[in-house]
Amino acid sequence: xxxxxxxxxxxxxxxxxxxxxxxxxxxxxxxxxxxxxxxxxxxxxxxxxxxxxxxxxxxxxxxxxxxxxxxxxxxxxxxxxxxxxxxxxxxxxxxxxxxxxxxxxxxxxxxxxxxxxxxxxxxxxxxxxxxxxxxxxxxxxxxxxxxxxxxxxxxxxxxxxxxxxxxxxxxxxxxxxxxxxxxxxxxxxxxxxxxxxxxxxxxxxxxxxxxxxxxxxxxxxxxxxxxxxxxxxxxxxxxxxxxxxxxxxxxxxxxxxxxxxxxxxxxxxxxxxxxxxxxxxxxxxxxxxxxxxxxxxxxxxxxx
Amino acid sequence: xxxxxxxxxxxxxxxxxxxxxxxxxxxxxxxxxxxxxxxxxxxxxxxxxxxxxxxxxxxxxxxxxxxxxxxxxxxxxxxxxxxxxxxxxxxxxxxxxxxxxxxxxxxxxxxxxxxxxxxxxxxxxxxxxxxxxxxxxxxxxxxxxxxxxxxxxxxxxxxxxxxxxxxxxxxxxxxxxxxxxxxxxxxxxxxxxxxxxxxxxxxxxxxxxxxxxxxxxxxxxxxxxxxxxxxxxxxxxxxxxxxxxxxxxxxxxxxxxxxxxxxxxxxxxxxxxxxxxxxxxxxxxxxxxxxxxxxxxxxxxxxxxxxxxxxxxxxxxxxxxxxxxxxxxxxxxxxxxxxxxxxxxxxxxxxxxxxxxxxxxxxxxxxxxxxxxxxxxxxxxxxxxxxxxxxxxxxxxxxxxxxxxxxxxxxxxxxxxxxxxxxxxxxxxxxxxxxxxxxxxxxxxxxxxxxxxxxxxxxxxxxxxxxxxxxxxxxxxxxxxxxxxxxxxxxxxxxxxxxxxxxxxxxxxxxxxxxxxxx
Numbered sequence: 001x002x003x004x005x006x007x008x009x010x011x012x013x014x015x016x017x018x019x020x021x022x023x024x025x026x027x028x029x030x031x032x033x034x035x036x037x038x039x040x041x042x043x044x045x046x047x048x049x050x051x052x053x054x055x056x057x058x059x060x061x062x063x064x065x066x067x068x069x070x071x072x073x074x075x076x077x078x079x080x081x082x083x084x085x086x087x088x089x090x091x092x093x094x095x096x097x098x099x100x101x102x103x104x105x106x107x108x109x110x111x112x113x114x115x116x117x118x119x120x121x122x123x124x125x126x127x128x129x130x131x132x133x134x135x136x137x138x139x140x141x142x143x144x145x146x147x148x149x150x151x152x153x154x155x156x157x158x159x160x161x162x163x164x165x166x167x168x169x170x171x172x173x174x175x176x177x178x179x180x181x182x183x184x185x186x187x188x189x190x191x192x193x194x195x196x197x198x199x200x201x202x203x204x205x206x207x208x209x210x211x212x213x214x215x216x217x218x219x220x221x222x223x224x225x226x227x228x229x230x231x232x233x234x235x236x237x238x239x240x241x242x243x244x245x246x247x248x249x250x251x252x253x254x255x256x257x258x259x260x261x262x263x264x265x266x267x268x269x270x271x272x273x274x275x276x277x278x279x280x281x282x283x284x285x286x287x288x289x290x291x292x293x294x295x296x297x298x299x300x301x302x303x304x
Numbered sequence: 305x306x307x308x309x310x311x312x313x314x315x316x317x318x319x320x321x322x323x324x325x326x327x328x329x330x331x332x333x334x335x336x337x338x339x340x341x342x343x344x345x346x347x348x349x350x351x352x353x354x355x356x357x358x359x360x361x362x363x364x365x366x367x368x369x370x371x372x373x374x375x376x377x378x379x380x381x382x383x384x385x386x387x388x389x390x391x392x393x394x395x396x397x398x399x400x401x402x403x404x405x406x407x408x409x410x411x412x413x414x415x416x417x418x419x420x421x422x423x424x425x426x427x428x429x430x431x432x433x434x435x436x437x438x439x440x441x442x443x444x445x446x447x448x449x450x451x452x453x454x455x456x457x458x459x460x461x462x463x464x465x466x467x468x469x470x471x472x473x474x475x476x477x478x479x480x481x482x483x484x485x486x487x488x489x490x491x492x493x494x495x496x497x498x499x500x501x502x503x504x505x506x507x508x509x510x511x512x513x514x515x516x517x518x519x520x521x522x523x524x525x526x527x528x529x530x531x532x533x534x535x536x537x538x539x540x541x542x543x544x545x546x547x548x549x550x551x552x553x554x555x556x557x558x559x560x561x562x563x564x565x566x567x568x569x570x571x572x573x574x575x576x577x578x579x580x581x582x583x584x585x586x587x588x589x590x591x592x593x594x595x596x597x598x599x600x601x602x603x604x605x606x607x608x609x610x611x612x613x614x615x616x617x618x619x620x621x622x623x624x625x626x627x628x629x630x631x632x633x634x635x636x637x638x639x640x641x642x643x644x645x646x647x648x649x650x651x652x653x654x655x656x657x658x659x660x661x662x663x664x665x666x667x668x669x670x671x672x673x674x675x676x677x678x679x680x681x682x683x684x685x686x687x688x689x690x691x692x693x694x695x696x697x698x699x700x701x702x703x704x705x706x707x708x709x710x711x712x713x714x715x716x717x718x719x720x721x722x723x724x725x726x727x728x729x730x731x732x733x734x735x736x737x738x739x740x741x742x743x744x745x746x747x748x749x750x751x752x753x754x755x756x757x758x759x760x761x762x763x764x765x766x767x768x769x770x771x772x773x774x775x776x777x778x779x780x781x782x783x784x785x786x787x788x789x790x791x792x793x794x795x796x797x798x799x800x801x802x803x804x805x806x807x808x809x810x811x812x813x814x815x816x817x818x819x820x821x822x823x
Binding site for chain 1 (some may be wrong): 379380
């Protein structure tokens with residue numbers, strides 16, 4: 001009897017696919033042809049400087065504002081604008097928690113629960129307990145960290161298929177930030193919940209995300225796993241005066257002269273790096289996410 | 305979803321909404337306990353009309369603020385937007401709740417009064433339906449207006465003021481606002497009309513309600529509510545300055561337009577004795593059925609005298625117009641008694657006196673008329689605190705200078721030396737002339753001010769005084785902010801310097817020296 005051939009692991013389906021998303025505010029392109037691929041169970045870090053287009057992208061994903069062009073495929077349904085039905089399967093934590101200050105945590109839970117058919121009141125109470133949020137206290141009496149946790153409990157209680165967080169740790173102190181992100185990661189891993197969060201804090205993304213997307217001036221500059229970033233984006237050091245021109249399949253992210261050296265940050269498929277012809281004395285080194293991010297979006301800043 | 309939103313709104317605004325619902329009934333209860341509902345006529349529905357006319361717009365304004373404006377101001381709409389909730393439904397719930405509450409207030413108020421009037425009024429079905437339709441039309445209009453208004457964010461207050469100001473202005477211009485659409489529904493026929501349907505008014509109101517609702521929803525929904533969100537931002541200093549300038553400009557333009565359109569009823573005095581001198585017109589009439597021959601003669605004599613006296617003044621000042629002067633003879637008045645007649649400023653001057661009394665003082669009448677006519681001619685500017693000394697001085701100086709041909713120097717010095725005020729007199733006292741008047745009395749103040757003109761005439765020449773007085777009084781002033789603006793830009797002190805070359809300090813110093821130097 002023949003041994004059956006090993007079954008190749010099924011590709012993880014994309015829960016959220018965005019193609020060519022575009023939105024202007026006046027003449028300013030806030031989002032300019034963004035593509036995203038977020039797979040099931042993945043924690044996706046959406047990285048960009050302030051004003052890069054992160055919040056606009058998220059508001060479009062949630063259907064709060066409409067895109068001028070592009071499509072959104074969410075949980076298998078492709079639309080121009082996310083519908084209310086789709087939105088019921090998304091948990092959302094916004095950058096600022098604009099809750100009604102007169103409501104208590106419990107009242108807020110009852111109010112929000114009315115909008116989700118899958119709302120789990122017991123889970124909400126449990127989450128408040130786990131997150132140590134006093135549910136009988138008014139929102140106006142809660143600290144910024146408590147409000148962020150309350151927002152997380154509200155977002156998780158409907159047991160959403162996708163959790164979207166827009167800079168959820170903005171305004172929190174480092175300890176609260178770390179604690180909050182740990183909770184998100186634990187939730188995502190435990191329930192295999194697809195999680196998409198935006199941030200401009202590189203260490204946060206590096207610590208939590210499986211996959212990273214870098215957006216700059218409304219355009220996606222990179223999308224892939226952190227591992228892929230390490231293998232495809234590298235720094236080349238060449239002695240100043242040595243002749244080196246990156247091949248056409250190498251995307252140049254940075255090119256600067258420093259202390260008698262010429263530094264290049266290049267992106268290319270892993271196999272292309274092996275075939276790269278370097279001048280004598282040149283070195284190739286892996287770089288951190290922070291260096292890659294700065295190389296990717298920082299050229300504009302250096303030019304200033 | 306809708307139920308949750310409704311519950312949230314009711315819970316959030318429970319106190320304010322209860323207050324809005326109860327307040328009109330407290331008012332009606334108070335009125336009814338004092339029997340005013342019965343006295344108001346129309347079975348008490350007149351009281352409801354006033355309540356709806358005055359109170360309901362305020363209630364709607366508050367509703368708009370509570371339901372819409374506060375949401376955008378506190379940015380809690382961003383929280384709602386994050387929920388699986390269509391934005392239009394959020395607005396629709398708010399709109400419907402406000403409209404229902406507004407209709408409830410008006411209907412309950414009507415119901416309350418109808419219950420009161422059930423034994424005294426013939427409450428036919430048609431009459432009740434008319435009352436309901438009229439009140440519902442008005443309520444819907446006011447609510448939809450306030451609903452749309454609430455989306456204007458930081459421009460709510462300027463827009464509201466402009467709207468109220470515009471309506472008052474149109475009303476003052478005599479435009480038939482009360483006959484237009486929703487206002488016609490609440491006109492004087494409200495409590496009495498039992499048969500005729502106000503079809504045109506209802507159609508116009510319906511169209512307005514639809515249009516305002518559409519405007520409200522558009523403002524709330526257009527460009528994913530970013531317009532309403534931006535409008536809800538705080539006003540910048542630049543915007544405040546711009547709006548202030550715009551308001552000021554609107555006031556000026558409004559004044560200009562109203563002056564052109566002003567249409568006060570001219571005073572009619574059939575059979576009055578008339579006299580004219582240049583731009584001055586005098587009409588004298590007797591407040592009796594059949595004036596005697598003496599009275600008729602006195603009327604004509606007085607008219608001729610006043611026309612000559614004030615005509616000369618108008619010529620001297622170079623006035624291009626002058627308020628009409630009306631004199632009414634009344635036998636019942638004492639000899640020196642002059643009674644003020646209440647006319648609009650543009651209608652002219654009316655004074656009542658006993659012209660045939662043996663002790664009748666024509667000079668006192670002249671002084672009165674000069675004072676009041678120039679007050680009206682300058683639209684009150686002549687009696688501003690900083691200008692009043694010139695008018696007082698002119699009233700005293702004009703007859704004594706023999707129509708500006710003499711300085712009246714010696715009489716002025718004699719009169720003013722008795723004034724205790726003179727030793728410490730400074731320009732500041734000129735600017736606060738009304739206080740001086742209060743201190744020394746009207747006649748004393750006039751003589752004192754007159755002495756200043758006499759001193760000017762003696763030292764600077766009669767021509768200088770002529771130039772100064774003409775500059776101050778010749779031009780008729782409009783009845784709006786322009787008159788005030790002109791006075792601020794060119795105050796009396798500047799006119800004095802222009803005409804005589806003297807600053808106020810130099811003028812008061814010279815005046816003080818002349819008056820206090822022993823003869």
